[in-house]
Amino acid sequence: ADAAVRDVHGAQGEANEWAAAIAVSIFCSLLTVVGFVLQKKEQMKIGSAASLRACGDIVLTPRWFMGFVCTAILPVPVQVFSYSRAPMSLLAPLSGVSVALNMVAAPFLLGERLQYYPDVPASALILLGTFFTTACGSHDEVVDQAGKLERWSPSPLSCAFLVILLGSIALCVAYMTLRKADIEASAKSRPGNPNVLQVALPAAASAGCGCVVNMLLKMLGDSSKQGGSTWRGLAYLSIAALPAVGQLNYLNRGLRLYLQTVFFPIYSALLVLMNTLFGLIVFMEYEALAAEWSHSLGFVVGVLLIVLGVSMFTLRKSDVDVVLADCLRGEGAQRCAVDVEMGGDERLRGLSGVILASTS
Secondary structure (H helix, E strand, O other): OHHHHHHHHHHHHHHHHHHHHHHHHHHHHHHHHHHHHHHHHHHOOOOOOOOOOEEOOEEOOHHHHHHHHHHHHOHHHHHHHHHOOOOHHHHHHHHHHHHHHHHHHHHHHHOOOOOHHHHHHHHHHHHHHHHHHHHHOOOOOOOOHHHHHHOOOOOHHHHHHHHHHHHHHHHHHHHHHHOHHHHHHHHHHOOOOOOHHHHHHHHHHHHHHHHHHHHHHHHHHHHHHOOOOHHHHHHHHHHHHHHHHHHHHHHHHHHHHOOHHHHHHHHHHHHHHHHHHHHHHHOOOHHHHOOOHHHHHHHHHHHHHHHHHHHHHHHOOOHHHHHHHHHHOOOOHHHHHHHHHHHOOHHHOOHHHHHHHHHO
């Protein structure tokens, strides 16, 4: 009887731990969106403020540093706490919550135009996928992960996937470097409906670096939970510094070139998929997931819903189509003219006067 009671209390304690990790991860999503908005506001000043100092794609201003603190500094202890209490593959899909928060914050705080279709159903699919992956993901992490890391050696499968991850990051960076002028010209000419494959380049590079950082934070969290040495923790943080800089740089490149309403969901979804995939393989979390076929099926369905939601953003219309459709529906001519001037699409140049004249 005493053993049964201990088992019940142990199961409840474990459930409370991963529930707390989920709540903390959602708070981290809120910090991320706020940080993105602050950094995007500074990226919007590039070209209009000659005094701005920049390092690569990073703008060195007080507001940008506030955004940096929200996206890179504050989430570290939060992530260490959550990763030490729940599997990485369970927490990774919760980044989808930030997509819904971004859908509200970007139009309201940045003045970006929200296209209710496909933006709303796309975000809804991502949230539904998040629910499935969270409900069906690996919740059992009774193993001594930190102790396992003491004697852990990467399997051939994990090594192969790590090589694929690093190689993909290198290819994205190389392509963006070689085709920089063409990519920037395309982004400027199509702000409302950019080439999604080009949007995916900085998103994939940043998400890939972020995946490496998260795996190292996962190791740090497991080590600290089991009383690992301070030197080991510092080693994890030191190694994570380089990919963290890469994540920050290419994240800001994406924010500079594309609307946050478009870039953020793609970046977030790629980060979710990479963290989930590599978390399952590197930390062998797939063993608990594969124990029940219903959980495996639900988890796969969740990932597919996230992918489907992201793909719907390719259905966004160009600025000129959206603005003219609004005018045809009878929206105010002054509002339409302002949208035209702020749209950035070359086909919109000179149309603001025509809109105002046609309705005066």
